[in-house]
Amino acid sequence: MLQASDFAGFSATIRDPLRRTTLRPRPTRSRRPRPAPSRCAPPSPTASRPPVRRRRADPRQADTPWRPVRAAGYRWPSDPPGAKSVSRPIPRRLALIALLAIAPALGQRAAAQERAITLASTTSTEQSGLFNHLLPIFQRETGIAVRVVAVGTGQALAIGAKGDADALLVHDRPGEDTFVAEGYGLDRRDVMANDFVIVGPSADPAGLKGGRDATEALARIARAKAPFASRGDDSGTNRTELRLWKKAGIEARGLGSSYRELGQGMGPTLNAAAAMDAYTLTDRATWASFKNRQNLVILVQGDPALFNPYGSILVNPAKSPQIHAANARIWHEWLTSERGRAAIASFKINGEQLFFPAGTMPSQ
Incomplete structure (x- = not known):
């Protein structure tokens, strides 16, 4: 009778006729005995983890005293040549000087934004070139810039009703009268006609x-x-x-x-x-x-x-308190003043006057 010990160390392929599969003996592995847990110290939590790679300290900073890190890009005089810039604190005095230096510029920018209005007007006044002639004269005399939104009169009235414009220059008298009657506009004035x-x-x-x-x-x-x-x-x-x-x-x-x-x-x-x-x-x-x-x-x-009359209307600040009402009033007054009327009358194409100040059109 053959014993199991007779096959020790012998590698062979054994076929099982019932399972129709090839059985190969598994190689034996020797297991090391695990050390008994110590009763004095708990097992290390990192015993089964891979070692952690730690970043090497920079030898150039070994003898450098600790300084707080705040403002980027500042170099101390004691840093060796070629050393990388390290964030350092900005002295309060320097910060105050910088703030005082830029304050006037910020104030001027805010003032420039304040000295401007949005005018909702028609495509006819914009596409004819009237505003290219008129607005530089107004800004030169008053210092107020005018941003024009050129749309149809119906849309211009809707923009004014939402408070997205400070003043209107439009040409549909029935619509203008309704706009004022509903409280969206103030002080409608005849400006010009063609x-x-x-x-x-x-x-x-x-x-x-x-x-x-x-x-x-x-x-x-x-x-x-x-x-x-x-x-x-x-x-x-x-x-x-x-x-x-x-x-x-x-x-x-x-x-x-x-x-x-x-x-x-x-x-x-x-x-x-x-x-x-x-x-x-x-x-x-x-x-x-x-x-x-x-x-x-x-x-x-x-x-x-x-006959095609144009009217200027101020948007009502009671309905839209965010508008630039004071600057819009300056525009409104200038447009109907003698200076504004003269500027309108001086706009010509090929020698032909295209807009006539209110009350001066020959066919009126």
């Missing part, structure tokens, strides 16, 4: 050339089913146009594909009209500064219904 004109393709399929009746002109456009480009942006120009359609007894949005609402300012609307050979209503100032006319020409002008 007029609207109806422009269209030189071929003039609706036969408007030489006409002076804006309402009849729109009726002819509707009968001819000619294309008409509308700003469609609730601006003063757009509101005037819709009133003219209503006066003609025509629902503009019922004209179908010939009536194009663009939702754009005056410049882009004129570009679209030129590209489509369409009619449109524009203020004369933007038309005078518009370069891409192509086949567009003025066809209807001179109707009293095309």
Whole structure:
């Protein structure tokens, strides 16, 4: 009979016919006896952990006395040449001197921010170039900077109602009166005026050339089913146009594909009209500064219904206490003063006066 001891040290492969697997004997491992735990001292918590690598001390700082670390980048005179900068405390006297040095600049910056206003106005005053002429004169005389938000009159009134502007310069008298009546604005004043004109393709399929009746002109456009480009942006120009359609007894949005609402300012609307050979209503100032006319020409002008007055309104500080009411008042007074009126009258393009101070327009 073979004993287990007869196979000691013998390595072989044994096949089990029932399991159909190969059995290999496991190598025997000798286990070291664990030392008995000491009753005197508890086991070290780091006994089974890898050794912790500790950073070597910098020999250059071995003899350096301890100093507090605060301000970065400061070097002590006792530091050896080539030593890295170590954070050191900033003496209070130096900090006070630095603060006193920058205080005037901070004060001037705050004062500059105080000497400014936000003006919500129309795209026609901005795109015509009026503000490029007017605002430098005002700032030179008063020291107040004006930041213009150029949008349609409807949006400008909404901006003022939210208190996001200090003053308004807009051109829709019914909307302006409502704005003041609801308490959002104060002291509405006439500032200047020009007029609207109806422009269209030189071929003039609706036969408007030489006409002076804006309402009849729109009726002819509707009968001819000619294309008409509308700003469609609730601006003063757009509101005037819709009133003219209503006066003609025509629902503009019922004209179908010939009536194009663009939702754009005056410049882009004129570009679209030129590209489509369409009619449109524009203020004369933007038309005078518009370069891409192509086949567009003025066809209807001179109707009293095309009169285009502009008004200045102060935003009510009782509704919006955060506004710059004092600076806005200076702008408001200057704009309607003799100096402001003279500045408005002096703005011309190709020798043509485009805005007339209130009460001076020839057709009034």
